[in-house]
Amino acid sequence: MGSTPASSYDFIIVGGGTAGCLIANRLSHAPTRPSVLLVEAGSNPEGEYLRAPFHRYSPAFLRPELDHGLVSTPQKNLGGRTIAYTRGKGLGGSSILNFGVYLYGSGEDYNRWADISGDDSWRWEHTQKDFQAIENFHIKGAEEYAHLAKPDPKAHGKDGIVKVCLPDVLEEGIATSMEALIKNGEKLNLDPNSGDPVGISIFPASYSKDGRTTSATAHLVDAPDNLEIWTGATVHRLAFEGTKVVGIETADGRRATCKKEVIICSGTLDTPRLLLLNGIGPAKELESLGIKVMKDLPGVGKQLRDHIMTFLECEVDSSHNNRYAFEHDEALMLEADTAWKKDKTGPYALHHSGLWGGFLKAPGVEEWPEFRALDPAVQEFLSLDSVPTYELIGNCLMVPPDTVLPEGSSYIGAIAFLMNAQSEGSVTLRSADPADKPLIDLAYLEHPYDRRAMREGIRQTYTKMFENPDLKKVVKKQILGPESLSDEHIDAYMTAAVTTVWHANGTAMMGTRENALACVDSRFRVYGVEGLRVADLSVCPLTPNNHTQATAYLVGHKAAEKLIAEYEL
Structure with missing residues (x-):
């Protein structure tokens, strides 16, 4: 096509994902009304599985065209x-497909x-206020289970446009499980x-x-007329004048130029x-x-x-929860689907609406030879009190999904996650052809610390969940799960079962010029290239101790704030 x-x-803005949509909203609504183009490779997603809490996990597996x-x-x-690395394709990016967890991480991550980055505006006292500006946090539901959740309303935002909530009702089994762990010594x-x-x-x-x-x-409904959105538009080329980026060209031949800047938000x-090409x-x-x-x-x-993560799954008595019976009753599911589509009520509003877990320190971590190295x-x-070694989740989905259980049974799906992985992978090109997918080496478990910490995370998660007396x-x-909790059996299980939780970051890292691997400064400007910024999780100089959706919004928010201030918009 010509x-x-x-x-x-x-x-x-190249990429209509979590950060890109937010930046498009903020720039287009600035008082001086600059003209903004948002370019997205995917569509504007519609259809099944995209909204109900019951379908928290469904889009990633049942809507392959959005990946x-x-x-x-x-x-x-x-x-x-x-490892299949699912990334959202469509307006909203990976916020279409993620599992919906909204956690900031540790304040020490941002310190x-x-x-x-050499920029104090990233410190926790500032980023906490940024998070508050992003969110509209519905806390009221937690009043029904205040012994398990009690956020301070003053510490959370209610004027932002990203809707965040704690569920109004806890699904069966959540309170029982949490209370069992707390009774046996876990900090609430x-x-x-x-x-x-x-x-x-x-x-x-x-x-x-x-x-x-x-x-x-959140950000593209009723878009103003100074914001134009191109969908089905994969950007292949940046247009240069000398060392300055002045525009883009898509795979189907559409071109656009910019008077101020191109902001790449295409993800890690x-x-x-795109930069390498x-x-x-x-x-x-x-x-x-030959580039x-x-x-x-x-x-x-x-x-x-x-x-990285591994699933751990056990069959339990249905007195603990009734998920399996519900998920395998076609009549109940049809009824629930009808109720949700009618007025957003019923079992689809309850099942999978709540997720609980913990960010925890592995016992004796500071004595490990792998830590001391x-x-x-x-x-x-890693020694700071608010920096965890691993994360557990206590009530996830059924894995494998085709598991058949007898009547009177249900399941508990737990997950063990590694925090603060030390292994470093890479993204490189196969060729100079923009249509080729990149080579992604995740380098999982290459670092000795990661192998030790993941092993302990699996052991601790299994013990706390399935060997808990209650x-x-x-x-x-x-x-x-592993054949036993011996090092040998856990290591074999890791080899067979470790996978991603899709929190990749760091491939265009933010840092000072003294760091030879830094790609952008603390204002998101690409070093040595005028008119070009990067604002997505690729800029993270460390992996936050969270699920990274909230950090992606934070990156978009901070980039927009800096652009608005610099250009006096």
């Missing part, structure tokens, strides 16, 4: 397995971010978004009485791909593919970090 004449805008279809390289520490955390996530909590979610909030449903995997990245890599080097930036595509600054950070009496048998 090129079309270029349209001109003040700002062009970019990325797959990792074979992982040598996972027996050569490849460390400030230290690495009444508000994991206080800056200290450590302890057992009910997790806030990006839901409301209307269902799932995506960045598009696609942002480095356009000559911004490690010079030797680019030259080997003209516009800026030698060694860090592009490097320092890929992630949270870490850089002293990393050791100091829960053990309802456990019938293991469905999924």
Whole structure:
């Protein structure tokens, strides 16, 4: 298809995901009304599975057209397995497909971010206010279970447009499970978004009485006429004048120029791909593919970090919860679907509406040889009271989904996550062809600390959930998990079962010029390239101790604030 004449805008945003939609909203609503173009590879998603709490996990598995279809390289520490890396394709990006958890992380994450970026505006006392400005947090439901969740209303925002909530009613089994862990010594955390996530909590979610909030449903409804949105538009080329980026070109030949800046919000995997294709990245890599080097930036595509997880599943007596019976009764499901579509009530508003878990320290972590071998600054950070070693979730979905249970049985699905992974992967190009998907090496479990910490996270999660004296009496048998809790059996299980929780970050890292791998400054400006910023999770200089949706919104918020201030919008 031939090129079309270029349209001109003040700002062009590449990627209509979690951060991109927020930035488009903020810039287009600024008092000076700059012209803004938002360019998204996918569609404007509609149809089944996208809103009801019951379908919290469904879009990622049942709407494949809303996924970019990325797959990792074979992982040598996972027996050569490849990992399907689901990324949202459509307005809203991964906020369409994620599991809805809305957690800030540790305040110490943002203090460390400030230290690495050389910018105190990233410190917790400032980022906490930023989070408050983003959210409209419905806390009232927690009054019904105040012994398990009691956020301080003054510490949370009610004037933002991203709807966040705690459920009005707790699904059966949640309170029983949490109370069992607390009774057996776990710390209760009444508000994991206080800056200290450590302890057992009910997790806030990006839901409301209307269902799932995506960045598009929050930020693109009733868009002003100075915001134009292109869908089905994959950006392949950046247009340069010297070292300045002045526009973009899509795969189908649409072109646009900008008077001020292009802001790339394509995500941790696609942002480095786009930069590399356009000559911004490690010079030797680019030259080997015949790509003209516009800026030698060694860090592009490097320092890929992630949270990893494993599912642990047990069959339990249906006196604990009735999920399995409900999910396998076609008449009840049809009735529930009808009720939700009629007035957003019924079992679809309740089932999977609440998720609980904990961010926890592994016992004796500071004595591990693998810990003592870490850089002293990393050791100091990991030793802080509000920085966890691992996360557990106590009531997830059934895995494998086709498991058949006898009448009178249900399931508890737990997950063990590794926090603060030290392994670093990369995103590189297969070729200079923009249509080729990138090579994604996740490097899972390459670092000795990660292997030790993940092993302990699995052992602790299994013990706390399924060997808990008060829960053990309802456990019938293991469905999924290691053969035993020995090091050998847990390690074998990790090789077979470790996968991603889709929190990749760091591939266009924020940092000072003194850091050879830093790609952007604390104002999101790409080093050595005028007119170009990056604002998505690729800029993270560390992986926050959370589920990264809230951090993606934070990045968009901060980037928008800095652009509005700099251009006096």
